[in-house]
Amino acid sequence: MKKTIISVAAVLAVGVTSASAADLPAKVYSKAPPIVAFDPWDIAFGAAVMSNYVFRGVSQSNNNPSVNAYFEPRYNVTKDLQLYVGTSWSSISFANRAAAEVDIYGGIRPTFGAFAFDFGVYGYLYPGGKCVDTAGVGAGALCPGDINSISLANGNVLKKDLSFYEGYAKVNWTVNDMFTIGANEYYTPSFLNSGAWGNYASLTAKFTAPTTVFGPSGVGMYVSGEFGRQWLGTSDSFYGLPGTIFANGIKYKDYNTWNVGVGFNYRVFTLDLRYSDTDLSKADCNAFTSDYTATLTGDVSPINPGGFGSKWCGATFIAKLSADVTLQSNIK
Template sequence: MFRKTMLTGLLAATLGSQAFAADVAAPAPIAAPAPWAFDFAFGGKVMSDYNFRGISQSARGPAINVYGEARYGWLYAGAAYWTTKLPNRPIGEVDLYAGIRPVVGDATFDLGVMYYLYPNETQFITTSPPAPAGFAGIWTANRSNFVEFYGKVGYDITPQLNVGAALYYAPNWLGTGAYGTYGEVNAKYKLPNDFAISGAVGHYWLGTTYGYLGGVNLQDYVYWNAGVSWTYKDFLTLDLRYHGTNLTSQQCFATTGDYRGVFTGSGRSNWCGHSVVATLSVDLQWSKLPYK
């Protein structure tokens, strides 16, 4: 029997926003450390595909995101919502997160925790028929909600060039019982006329699922992205980005439980393949609004 797991996706935050599609909701650019005063960032994005760490969370279709984040000096807490199209059919993905962003010289650190919530999800279980022979079974966890801890750092080598790294750890990834550890390095270079190029390379280490999900050792994989962006007046960004992984279509199916691969009997998924994603983002900050 094929592996009985799925990737319901994550979301939210970003390592330089374009460095990844969803890891903590993409906040407005962080300015130099300000006095300890309250501020609020909010915004959203429209995407041709919600790609999270190399895997589509919207079945290769369009998606939207909205977020709000309260800030007080280095402290922050926020929430984000992403539309999804996943095997367990939640009404979307809700991310709740909090942490600190200390700034030391030219380095910005980000240490925090995020809770991923999938409201109204239904465990994806199939029988044969209607599923083809060999494709009956449990494909998702009973509850996919999970907690992830993260640490990130970005360093301005020059005013134009920023390099960074990030590490994420989930003890119960997507409720499957498997651990999930994701590490990434990234870079962004500012070009004239408000253009920028950026990219990232990451690796996902995944553990073994619960017995009722087959006790499967999930496939580790490498993820990378590269793209170009243009920003208008520090609040509107258009990004065009290539995403890729080293997962085969069969490995992608075993990881995601793609419902199309189940009901067609192909045992394959294109959710992890090479793709180009267009994103239009709006990021606003209360303290910078012209009229308050």
């Protein structure tokens, strides 16, 4: 009888143990998390106001304030591969009175670990321009029959259409959370539609301060800089100097440019304070830009024998306030 009781107890014990074991998976499993579909599309857009629109060390706004806005749809093929197109608009002040600079661009951004690449094509459009001649409205050899041409007292000339395109390649290496180093390369067969090829290469560096610098305020800070060199070819005959060895076009001066600055960001806003400069002389700057404000300063060079000098390529301080938004990061 005792043996029977023991056997029954054993069976019950085994049954309870088996039941408990069967219950374990039910305790481990929980309600399945909702499936979140991957949305590969994103849009970046923003606007900025700056005290001076400087492009590779040269003012595009006659050293006056400028505004800018951009719109950039993006498609993320994977988390490490992005396709994009975009457009931007900037206010400028050129001798040909172009209405604005309108940029259209597109490319691909692959990422490999700490290295982020960017390859694409950039188109610069300058609608609304007029031909600039020195011999009088509609009467000069450079703008024959153009009754809307412009004459400048300083003798500079400029084409009606300055539109051109560049191919580019960029890379940024994120060393760690604070340091980023980059390199950029741009090439065009005709810079500003001058007939002169252009090649621009630069190195960049950026230090992002730890978030603890400003405590819980949410304000971030960075320090960044760039050193670049612009190589330029020979223009077509439109910019030639009759009676000189440059009658069929002028060989623009190659130059170095650099900038360094500090920035503060809060949410989508960034305030950037920057110093920019080049090693272009006032004479060579005038020949390169056809600055309509150039004055007779006695600055002479082989490609600028008239003695007019431009201040568009000198040292300048730039303050820029911008707002940048992406749908996935800032709105959703």
